[in-house]
Amino acid sequence: MSPLSGEHLNQIRDERREQIIQAAIKVFSKRGIIGTKMSMIAAEAGISHGLVYHYFKTKDELFTLLIQGAIETSISSIEGLNQVSGSPIDKIRLLTKHILDKENTPFFMLIYQANHSDGVPEQAQHLIRKYPLQAYIDRLLPIFRDGQLAGEIVEGDLEEIVGNYFSILSGIMVLGEGYRIPEVEFMMRTITTI
């Protein structure tokens, strides 16, 4: 019989890769790099640990890939706010909703893990350092400024306000199970007037 068609093989490969990536996000975000054993990822993906290495050279490479994805996703979802129509407050509400969405927890957890764990691969550290809190502040500042000018956002140093707000959002998402994720309006009370 002839070997599998290239297309079919590609499909299998892509599926497996995605399967492993999803498993890895789940495990890494919960346990960090050191706490995550490749066998856990394999088990989570329902495959042998050897196969993980068929698709990803090392644990580090896999982790770094996820970090890159997490950063790209979070940055682009912030930059995407500019395309959205609505008042500054509407945009911030949208962002807040997005961040507080349970589905996005792993991204914050991953970045958190990369920030705190030991044994974070050089390249992942590099990415993290390239996008510190300030990078997010810079991208959110214009929206907050507009809000302040419109009188919708409290007076005060803008960098401080944005930094605080993004920090408490990040904090809440990092806590994980056992804590409460507040409603959007609860968080926004820190920055809105009235």
Place this chain on the structure above:
Amino acid sequence: MSPLSGEHLNQIRDERREQIIQAAIKVFSKRGIIGTKMSMIAAEAGISHGLVYHYFKTKDELFTLLIQGAIETSISSIEGLNQVSGSPIDKIRLLTKHILDKENTPFFMLIYQANHSDGVPEQAQHLIRKYPLQAYIDRLLPIFRDGQLAGEIVEGDLEEIVGNYFSILSGIMVLGEGYRIPEVEFMMRTITTI
């Protein structure tokens, strides 16, 4: 040389124990259980790794001890609020100030680590489960209720408000370097009227 007096030995013992505990808090809170090597604690304490085992049977025992201390400290500092004079808002401000104090970061980190890491000793897990968010909510609820009755705290489900507030405080303290710790008033805006 004559042998050291028993009292002197006791003193050395206590000093060493405290030395190790402080070192352990520092390292565990930053790196978690798995990320912390006994040799790191020893190095931080300036002693040989062998000596740590003279004072603490295992890494798990040491970690569990710290968790116990962290929980006790945080619970008692909340319970202590009742002895303080002042309005409900004053008490909450005091608590907030206390929690946001950099000095107390390690306690939150430790509890966080115990909540998230793998390889957390059974006994530590037990302690953590014995004092979940709800335990803190229960103890804070009376104060918040008074505040609500006095019209100083926003309307709404009290458990939710207290849970949210304690969660965002915890979140911020867990983030660590690279993020902003907001001022007390910034946090309190989530719960105060006007």
Place this chain on the structure above:
Amino acid sequence: MSPLSGEHLNQIRDERREQIIQAAIKVFSKRGIIGTKMSMIAAEAGISHGLVYHYFKTKDELFTLLIQGAIETSISSIEGLNQVSGSPIDKIRLLTKHILDKENTPFFMLIYQANHSDGVPEQAQHLIRKYPLQAYIDRLLPIFRDGQLAGEIVEGDLEEIVGNYFSILSGIMVLGEGYRIPEVEFMMRTITTI
């Protein structure tokens, strides 16, 4: 498409086998058994690693086969000297030339690898032990004796002379790149008179 004729399949089979064998000789002789991955042989042969297993059951089987070939070739080329006309010295010169021929390096390397490596399959070890230095000495001795009788070869214990000579030839061929392969006459000075 009509199925390939049986004959054509046979031809493909034989070609592939030979292709793999040549690739295996090249890689095994350079890297030894342990150092050789089946994937290297496959890559060298320009086929998939799975296909190697269609032609050879295991790595061990393949290696053993090569060892067998190497031994048979070297033994028969020595035995072939008897069919050659010429003086003893001429025959030894011919043998020396043959051994020092770069093309024959892999055979010596293979036997060397089989002698030294770990993880040499039982059967290959058996073959190697069946044809030790002594087997070569035995076959060369008559020629050297004739040479000694004719005064062309130095006096002395014949087994020793033959053993020495074959050993230094083997040694030189095993060294590989980075060393000099001497001219025939340089080697022969060890055994010839004048």
Place this chain on the structure above:
Amino acid sequence: MSPLSGEHLNQIRDERREQIIQAAIKVFSKRGIIGTKMSMIAAEAGISHGLVYHYFKTKDELFTLLIQGAIETSISSIEGLNQVSGSPIDKIRLLTKHILDKENTPFFMLIYQANHSDGVPEQAQHLIRKYPLQAYIDRLLPIFRDGQLAGEIVEGDLEEIVGNYFSILSGIMVLGEGYRIPEVEFMMRTITTI
């Protein structure tokens, strides 16, 4: 009781190190890097494999150290010839004797392994490349030139003669068990007049 005195500890450390090094020379020289398992070295040294890592960071570091030692020893033993009194032929005879000494086999084997194996650590490769055959030829050339001028050594291109001679010596030492190590005079016949 007081801890071991620093001196005693030093003694233990030095002994163990030496013990491991000797074991490693033995195993590495016979089986090469890939073929050598750290557990083999540990077993040969009669210690646990963990202890090997107490003294040497990695297998690569250990191997590289041995290579360095082997190169240094062989270079210095050649350079030492200049301090020796005697005719050029005497010096070469001394060198030959030294090289053919069974005790020195491991050095040649190690360098051989480093030249041929896969997975040779970068630093070891560097050392090997720094001291190719030419480095030895350069150091031996003056002696051979003197010998040629004195009519004790055959006519011909000196580099060629020295390279050939050092190569056949190296080759013989690499063969290991199963082959004959010739007498000094047998080897020297390749280069001496008469």
Place this chain on the structure above:
DNA sequence: TATGAATGAGTTTTCATTCAT
């Protein structure tokens, strides 16, 4: 016949823990 996805045994390396001194 041909391919490469998939598995798991085996190896390197780390580190909690023990123990002689």
Place this chain on the structure above:
DNA sequence: GATGAATGAAAACTCATTCAT
């Protein structure tokens, strides 16, 4: 009480081999 040499269990990673297609 104090040290650090020593052990061994556990985890990352490699690769021979199998097998569905």
